[in-house]
Amino acid sequence: MDGMIAPIGAARIRAALGALRGGLAHAAKLALDIALPTLCISCREPVDGEGVCAACWGKLSFIERPYCPKLGIPFVYDPGPELLSMEAIAAPPAYARARAAVRYDDAARTLVHALKYQDRTDLAPIMGRWMARAGRELLDGADMLVPVPLHWQRGFSRRYNQSGALARVIARHSGTRLHGSALRRVRATEQQVGLSRAQRASNVQGAFQVSADRLQDVQGRCIVLVDDVLTTGATVDACARALLRAKAAEVSVLVFARVVDAPRAPI
Template sequence: MSGLDQTASHPLRARVRDGVFRVLKGCRDACMAIPRAALDIALPTLCVSCHEPVAGEGVCATCWAKLSFIAPPFCVRLGIPFVYDPGPGFLSMEAIAKPPAYQRARAAVRYDDVARTLVHALKYQDRTDLAPTMGRWMARAGRELLNEADALIPVPLHWRRSWSRRYNQSGALANIISRETRLPVIGNALQRVRPTLQQIGLSKSERALNVQGAFKVPLEKKSSVQGRRIVLVDDVLTSGATLDACARALLRARAAQVDVLVFARVVDTFKAPI
């Protein structure tokens, strides 16, 4: 039996491990926050994209204007934008050919150069100051989903990656959306039970295989999921494989419905409806 299987078979050991992890993570973050705060006082905030000084939000007006915000008309199922308005209820070819396990998906912006820079800065460069702006844009883009939801669940990191990255960017976005909507964030309701490869560079089929069986709802959390309408929160929707795997795990735990809300989604071309 592997070390991971042994941990999974001993809930008490898993809880102790998680508790120790949280304490150590909190100590480390507190120590690192001191020099970061001093640096913030000494240096002005720069636009994350063009590096010009900016007040507060982290994106200057010029770069903000370059963002491609997604608005109707779009596929009512997947949120993929259309080139013209076909009227209500139309679906994209992707939604008809291979509908995902989640019911609906919405995104704030198209995943272009500026959006990519924002996501990478939040994800890899400790730019947590970007989360409030990104989260508010997401709350506006997902208003329809959020008005019907019971709770938010961020896509989880494996605990090893969470340790190295120090925070979950999806959790940071979910917390902002929670403040905007007063929807609760159900912590640890969804777990990544095995480490997965980075999805970058994998084909669509490889992405699906990479996350197969990677997520589960722990037994003690099933009651917080059962019968509830859940909105999954993540930073980017690319192939949808990760979000689909998460949705399947939540539906197996008897969630009533799972929708998806992301900051940015990949759109190869603006799609025409069929």
């Protein structure tokens, strides 16, 4: 009997200490929230809860239906199901479908550049949630998420991959498995900013590869590629081709923002 008292007492002490630590952590967080109010992720003005202030929210242009079922480019009116945009017909990509949360405008650019170049990894949770919402139809049938990889040299200098940060959030919210090592960037490339459409395609040609030891992970799978911005689509198209060469069943693309030149009408 005496031998049972010590373990039971020790368990109670551990439980009490755990509860105390939890209470202290909650109190510390509350004190920090009072001392340092939550700030808008864009303009850094105080805001209630997590997210953006009303002014910055109003500046974001979320992409909603109607849009091209293949490229996700918004239409000016609803043409009915399955009618494609001119871009999708003129230059069909290797990937099956693309979806984006917002248009790439000044407001979206602020968020993307902060995440990508200013170590604002605190932006990933809300941006990733918006992406999970925008890509729900892609994620429902997906076997895995694959972030667009950085070359190791750029990854070393930047310290993290913004696409990987977004993909981790999407994985948590969608339940889709994240496979961060399925695709590699085997050749260092120039920054795509400032390059023409043809130069962008040439810049990333042959830059991505599925390693031999990852082929079984990819074969027969429906994959959703994750990136921050879709401009001409050259990077995600090159990634999709590498995955399809490795016998992926289908590749779709989910990005935070996409460039939309002007309102589009279907044909």
